[in-house]
Amino acid sequence: MNTLEQEICESRIELDKWLREIYGDSYGNFHGENDIGYDHWDRIEKLLKKVFESENHHALADSCLDDILFLISRSDEGGRIIAWLHPNVKPLSHIADLTIENFIVLCKHAIKSGEDFCDYQLAYCFHKFDSLSKDLEELLIGLFKKDAVYTKRLALESLAKHRVPNLENYITELWATNDEWAGLNCLDALKVSGCNDELFNKYREKLLKSNDEHIRTNAESI
Known part of the structure; x- marks a missing residue:
């Protein structure tokens, strides 16, 4: 060393x-505030x-x-x-x-x-990045594949910006977590990429029926 x-x-x-x-006893479970x-x-x-x-x-x-x-x-x-x-x-x-x-x-x-x-x-x-090389694209996908939903959410935003191949697969993978906040990222990715209008409408309709007012408000604005 x-x-x-x-x-x-x-x-x-x-x-x-x-x-x-x-953080005391809550160490390891904290959010870094x-x-x-x-x-x-x-x-x-x-x-x-x-x-x-x-x-x-x-x-x-x-x-x-x-x-x-x-x-x-x-x-x-x-x-x-x-x-x-x-x-x-x-x-x-x-x-x-x-x-x-x-x-x-x-x-x-x-x-x-x-x-x-x-x-x-x-x-x-x-x-x-203005564009992604193949190596950078693979790294971003690698980060998306990690388990934490928040990491997947922000990785998806980057994937959507660069309109990577098979983007819809990553969108449906994140949607499958059944996390409504992640669902908003899916909706935004579909809007940014324009890759599947039918899926966009399906996801938006479901989020507009959420019990969470914040989810409904955000879905309406996308």
């Missing part, structure tokens, strides 16, 4: 300890800036990539390390010039790792 990897590991351990103190209050994000961002702008991205150990994804996942409310809160505006990160090559490394490792908040951040950032 080199010096940079060691510093990243120590930052992860310190943040993890702080999170356990903040307090994470942005951590005092040492500046130090973490400086470390990750070195990684993001490095030309030696393939040299990082898997354990270090685990730590990096953990730090990204806990920073989702700030949207700085991965600039996912503004999906249609470049850059990929607000803390560094995150290269495409290093973004790909992060995505590949996220796909083979457990579910976490970093997944949907990465998936939503595919909006930022």
Whole structure:
């Protein structure tokens, strides 16, 4: 483990300890609403800036990539390390010039790792690309195939923007989760792509009958 990897590991351990103190018994089940209050994000961002702008991205150990994804996942409310809160505006990160090559490394490792908040951040950032190469398309599909419904929702939005082949298959797969909020993403994807008007009308009609007023209101606006 080199010096940079060691510093990243120590930052992860310190943040993890702080999170356990903040969330107590609910740790592991929390949604990250307090994470942005951590005092040492500046130090973490400086470390990750070195990684993001490095030309030696393939040299990082898997354990270090685990730590990096953990730090990204806990920073989702700030949207700085991965600039996912503004999906249609470049850059990929607000803390560094995150290269495409290093973004790909992060995505590949996220796909083979457990579910976490970093997944949907990465998936939503595919909006930022003017077009997708075959490799990028496969990565985005890999993120969509993860289990978390919210990750699937944001990945579908990116898939729809780029009108990937077989988009309707991903739409019906997400619809099958029976999550009404995911259903809204399906409806929006159908509208953006125009791939199946009949299915759009079918889904919209069902969502307009929801018991949730917010679902009905959103369905009406799509």
